[in-house]
Amino acid sequence: MFRPLPVFIGLRYTGAKRRNHFISFISAMSMAGLVLGVMVLIIVLSVMNGFDRELRQRILGMVPHATITAAYGTMTDWQSIKSKVEAVPGIEAAAPFIDAQGMLTNQGQVKGVMLYGIDPELEQRVSILDEHMESGQLTDLKPGEFGIVLGEILARQLGAGIGDKVTVVLPEASINPAGVFPRLKRFTVTGLFAVGADLDASLAYVNIEDAARFMRISEGVQGLRLQTTDLFAAPRLAWEAAMTLPGRYYVRDWTQTHGRLFQAIQMEKTMIGLLLVLIIAVAAFNIVATLVMVVTDKQSDIAILRTFGATPGMIMRIFMVQGCVIGLIGTGLGVVLGILGALNVASIVGWIESLLGIHFLSPDVYFISYLPSELLWQDVVSIAMSSLLLSFLATLYPAWRASRTQPAEALRYE
Template sequence: MTDLAPDLTDAPNGTKPFSRFEWMLAGRYLRSRRKEASISAIAGFSFAGIMLGVAALIIVMAVMNGFRTELLGKILGINGHMILEPIDGPLNDFDAVSERVSKLEQVRAAIPVVEGQVLASGRETSSGVLVRGVREADFAKMPAVIDNVLQGTLQGFDEAGGLAVGSRLAAGLGLQLGDRMTLVSPRGAVTPMGVAPRVKAYPITAIFQLGMSEYDATFVFMPQVEAQLYFNKDDAVSFIEVYLQDPDSVGLLRGPVMEAAERPIFITDWQQRNATFFSALEVERNVMFIILTLIVLVAALNIISGLIMLVKDKGRDIAVLRTMGATRGAIMRIFFITGASIGMLGTLAGFVLGTVVCLNIENIRQFLSRLTETELFSPELYFLSRLPADMDPSEVASVVIMALVLSFLATLYPAWRAARLDPVDALRYE
C-alpha cells in the first residue's frame, strides 16, 4: 500500500473528488476474486436485474405506444374525426353542408355516408356486416382504403354497382373477386303484409385489407346511390364524416363546424366514441410501467445488499486507507463509484437491449411463433395484424434517468456506512 501514499496526500484534506485513485480502487472491488465470489454474484444479479428491468420497460412502453398509434391510425383512417348527424329531419342537403364544412381551414375532408347493418351471405356461411354507401370521388379522401386494395379496383366504382369488401370477410364467406355477395336487410319494401326483408346480390369488385381485423371482417363499401336505394334513404344520407388536419383539435372546431353547417346537427367526435377504449389502454400502460419499475427497484436493492457485504469484507482495507490519510469523503466516493458503476452499466445494457428488440419486434414475434408453433399476438384478439413498437425518446429518457437515480440512491447508504467505519474498531476486531 506504500505506493499509494503519494496519491492520498496530494490534497491537503485528502484525495481530490473522484480522482484516479478512487476509480482504481472501485474497479478492483468490482473485479471478481475467489474469496469474494458471493459478492460478485450479487453484483452480477444486480447488473442483470437492472438490464432486464430497463429493457422490459422500454419494450413494453414502445409496444403500448405502437399499439395505441396503430389503433388510432386504423380507427381514424376509416372513421371520421367528427360525425355530423341531422336533428330536425333527413340530411338531404348533404352536398351543400359538406361543401361549407370542407372550406374550414382545419378540415381536410367532409364525406357524406349512407350506413346500415345487414346480413351478408356467401358460399359457405353468413355474417353481419356494416355497409357504407360512399361516392367514388370520396375514396380519394380516404387513403386508408384506397391505398390498401389487394384485388380489383375502385375506379369506376359508382358505375360498376358492385361492392368493396374486407379481406377477412371475403375469406370467411368463401368469396373471391367477381363472386356475388347477397345482402339481406330487415327493412325492405312496405307491403300490405308488413315490411318485407330486402334481399339483393352484388358482385365483388374490390377486396381491401386495412390491417385491423375487426374492420377487415365487417366493412362493406357500396356506391352511394345504390345504398340510398337499398336502405330507402331517397336523396338523403345517414351522416357526414369530417376529417381534420389535427385529430386532437376536435374540441376547438365544434363551434365553427356547427356554424358552417347552417342547420341543426348533432356532433360526436372520435374521442367520445372511443373514450372507454383509449382510457383502458392508458390505465394498462401506467400499471405496466409501475409493475416493471419494481424489477429495477429489486435490482437496486441487490446493489445495497452487495455493497453492504463488500463494506463488511473490506473493513480492514478501509481502516488502513483511513490511517494513511484517506478522508471519509474519499471512502464514500469509492463505494459510491462501485455501486453506481453497476447501475450505469446495467442501464446502458438495458437501453441497448430494449432498442434492439423494439427495432426487430415483428421479426422476433414471427420467429417465436414458428418456434412454438402458436400464433402470438392473434389479430382476432388484438385487432392488428402485426406487433407494433413506437419508441418515444422522452419516455426512453425517463426510464434511463429513473434507473440511474434508483441505482445512485441505492449506493448512498452502504457508502455512508463505509465512510462512518471507525478504523480503530475495524483493526481491533480484524
Template sequence: MSYEWWIGARYAGLSRGGRGGRRGDRFVSFVAASSMAGIALGVAALIIVLSVMNGFQTQVRDRMLSVLPHIELYVPGADHQEVLEHWQGLAQRAEANAEVRGAAPFVAAQAMLARGQALSGVQVRGIDPAVEPKVSDLAGQMVIGSLGDLAPGAFNIIIGNQLAQSLGLDVGGTVLVLAPQGSISPAGFSPRMRRFTVSGIFSTGYYEYDASLAFIDVQDAARVFRDSGVAGVRLRIADMQRAPQVARDLLGGLPPGTRAQDWTQNNRTWFAAVKTEKRMMFLILALIVAVAAFNLLSSLVMAVKDKRSDIAILRTLGATPREIARIFLVQGALIGVAGTAAGVLLGTLTAYNIDVIVPFIERLFSVQFLPQQIYFISELPSNPQASDIIAVGATSLVLSLLATLYPSWRASRLQPARVLRHD
C-alpha cells in the same frame, strides 16, 4: 478528482485499481458488474417491450384509419336525401379550416346480412366512390373489384374478406341486406330488405373491420336506411393526432345541431384498453429494474462489510462519516448510471433493428413468432418513442440512487475502534 470519487469508482470496477490486486477487490468488482448487468438487462427489456407495444398500436390505428375518416360531421335525425343534396355546402365550411385535406358524403347504419341460413350483423357505410379516396385508403385495400363498381341504383356491395368467408360469398354472389326499420301490417312486422350483389372484397388486416364492415353507394344507402342511421360528411385532416381539437374548432362555424365525431371517439374503448395495458406492462416490467436495484443494494451492503477495515483506516486518517457515505454513494451511482446507459443503448438499438433481429432468429431456429393466419401480420412492429425511453431511464436511475442510501448510511455509522479491535 476527490478521493471519494476515486475510491468509489475503484469499488465499482470502473477504474484500474478495481481490476486486480486483492481477492476482495476482485469479488467486489464482480458483484458490481453483476448488478450493472442486471440493471442494463431490465432497462433494455422494458424499452423493447414498450416499443413493440407502440408498434402494434400504431399499426392497428393505421389499419383502422385506412377505411375510416378522421372526423365525421352529421346532423342527428336529418333527412338523408336532403343531407346528400347539400353536403357540398357543409364540406366547404369544413374545408375553410386549414387542417382539413378532403371531404366526402356518407350514410352510416347498422344492418344484418343474410345468405341462406347464415346471418351476420354489420356496419354499413354508404360512400361516394368518386370522392371517397379523399378521406380514406379503401381503394388501396381492395383485394377484388374496385370502388367504381358502386354505381347508384346498381345495389352493389363491397365487404371485408373475413365477412365474405363467414357468409361463403364471392364476387358476383348476392346477399340480403335487412335494415332495422320496417313496416307493420296485419301479418306483423316486416323488416325493410334489399338484395345486393357483391362487387368487391377488401382487406385492411384488422379483423374487426374485415368481419363487420360493408360499403355501398351513398344513394343506395339513403334509400335503404332512410329512417335509420345518420348522414353527413367525412373529413380527413393533415395531422390525425389533432383530430379532437380540429373537431371542436369546426363546430364553431357549422350550422346549429351539427355534431362532430373524431376517430378517437369512435374507437375510445379500444384505445383506452391499449393505454391501460401499456401502463400496466410498464409497472410489471419495472419490477425487473426494481429487482436489479435490490441486487445493487445487496451488493453495496456486501461491499460495506468487505471494506470494513478500509473504512476504519480512512476514519483514523481523518475521513468524516459524510465522506465515507459519499464513497459508497459514488459507487452505487456509477453502477446505476453505467447500467442504465448500457440498457438504454442496448434496448434502443434492438428496438430500432427488431425487423432485422427477429427474422434472423426465426431463420436460425426455424420458428415463426407471428403466424399471419392468426395475427394477420407477419412482422413484429416496433415504434420506439423518446418519452418512453426517458421514462424508463429516469425510473432506473431513481431506483438505483435509492438503493445506495441505506448501505452508505451503514458505512458512515461504522466505529473504527470496534472494527480494528476485531480485525
C-alpha cells in the same frame, strides 16, 4: 490528471479484484439485473407503441375522425356544407355518407353488417380503404350497378367472392299487395378489403346513390365524414365546424366510438411499464446488498482512511461513487441493447419463427401478423433516468453505514 479523492478511490474499488469472490458475483449480478431490466423495458414499451400505432393507423384510418349529421332529415345541400366545413383550419377533407345497420346473406350464411354508402372519389380523402383493397378497386362502385365492397373476413364467412351476389337485408318493413316483407336487395361483390382488424368482419361499402335508392332517401345524404390534421383535436374541430353551419347538426367523433379501446391500450402500457420497473428495482436492491458486503469487507481500509484524515462525508462519497458506477454501466448497456432490440425485434422474432417452424401471431387470430415496434426517445430517456435514480438511491444506506465506521473498532482485531 487530477481527480477528486472519493472518485479515484471509488473507481479503484469498483475495478479491483476482490478477495471475496461472492461479493464480485453479487456485484456482477446486480449489474446484469440492471441491463436486463432496462433492455426489456425499452423493448416491451416499443412493441406496445408499435401496436398502438398500428391500431391508430388502421382502425382510425377506416372510421371517421368525426362526423356531422343532420339533426332532422337529411343534408340536402351537402356540397355547400362540405365547402364550409373544409374551410375550418385543421380539417383536411370531408366526404358524404349514408349508413345503415343490416344483415348480409349468402349460401345460407347470415352476418350482421354496418353498411356505408360512399362517394368512391371523395372517400379516398378521408379513409385508407382504397389503400387496403385486396381485390378490385373502390372506383368499381359505380352508381346504378349495385356493387358492394366487403371486408375479407366477412366475405370468407359468407363464402362470397368477386362477382358473387349477396343479399342485403335492412330491419325495415316494406308493404306491398303480397304482405309485409323486410327490405332487401341483391348486390354484386366488386371488391374485397383487408385492414387486418375486426373491421374486416363488420363493414361493407356501396355507392352512395345506390344506398340512397335502397334506403329510399329521395335527396341529400345523412352526413359528412371528416378527416382532421390532428387526431386528438378532432372533437374540438368537429364542434367548431358545426357551429359555422346554419341549422342543427349532431356531432360524433372517434373518442365516442373507439376511445375506450385506446384508453385500454394506454392503461395496459402504463401497468406493464410499472411492473417491469420492478425488475430494475430488484437490481437496485442487489446494489444495496453488494455495497453492504463491500463495506463490511473494507472495514480496515475505511479505518485507515479515517486515520489519515478522511471525513465521514468523503467515505460516504467513495461508496456512492462505486454504486453509481455499477448503475451507470448497467443502465448504459441496457439502453444500448434495448435500442438495438427495439429496432430489430420484428426480424428477430421472424428468425425465431422460421427456426422453430411456428407462427406467434397468426393472421387468422390477430389483426397483424408481425411484431410492430416504435422506439420513442422520451421512453428511453425516462427509463434510463429511472434506472439511474434507483441506482443512486440504492447507494445511500450502505454509504451512510460506511461513514459511521469507527477506526478503533474496525482495527481492534487487525
